[in-house]
Each structure stands twice: as structure tokens, then as C-alpha cells.
């Protein structure tokens with residue numbers, strides 16, 4: 001199967017709004033990056049704009065605590081967006097912020113980095 005850039009472009013859509021994104025090297029590096037959490041995995045993704053990135057992340061935002069934005073994803077709390085570990089309760093998450101040596105529970109880590 002020979003995939004062309006045009007074929008790849010069809011799959012290169014903003015994960016936030018579904019907008020078609022331009023698939024060329026210069027553009028790809030300029031797209032804002034955020035994180036996609038799914039099935040306990042964390043992946044780096046590109047979104048079409050800063051606005052989309054903000055919208056995307058804010059849907060998970062819970063509250064700000066000591067300058068940390070706490071997010072809740074699938075019932076798990078994280079002390080910042082893109083964090084690879086999570087907590088089952090917001091209190092544990094805050095304890096982690098208070099004490100960086102507190103225990104944490106890793107997400108199932110993914111070595112694969114999505115190279116959009």
C-alpha cells in the first residue's frame with residue numbers, strides 16, 4: 001500500500017474540533033501540542049490552534065491549587081496537564097502538590113510518541 005502525503009493528510013485532523021490540519025513539516029512543528037489521555041495511556045498530540053488547546057484542556061479542568069491546575073480525566077486527578085501519573089482522589093492529588101515525595105501511581109506508560 002503506497003500512502004501519499006495526501007492520504008496521510010486525511011487522517012491529520014485536530015483531535016479537539018475535528019478540523020482538517022495541513023500536513024507539512026513546517027506547519028507540524030508550529031501546531032500547539034497537548035496531551036491525549038485514553039485507556040490509561042498518555043499521548044502527545046497536535047491541535048489546530050491555541051484556542052483549541054485551551055478548549056481541549058479546560059474541559060478537564062477542576063480547580064487551581066497553589067498555582068497548579070488540577071485536571072480530572074476519567075475519574076483520575078492529575079496535578080498538571082500531560083502528567084503521567086494520576087490520583088484516585090483530589091485530596092491525594094493536592095497532597096502530591098504539597099509534598100513532591102508523596103507516593104504516586106503511574107499511568108500505564110506508553111513509549112510510543114505520536115509523531116504528527
Ligand SMILES: [Zn+2]
Pocket residue numbers: 014015016017018019047048049052
Ligand atoms: Zn482544533
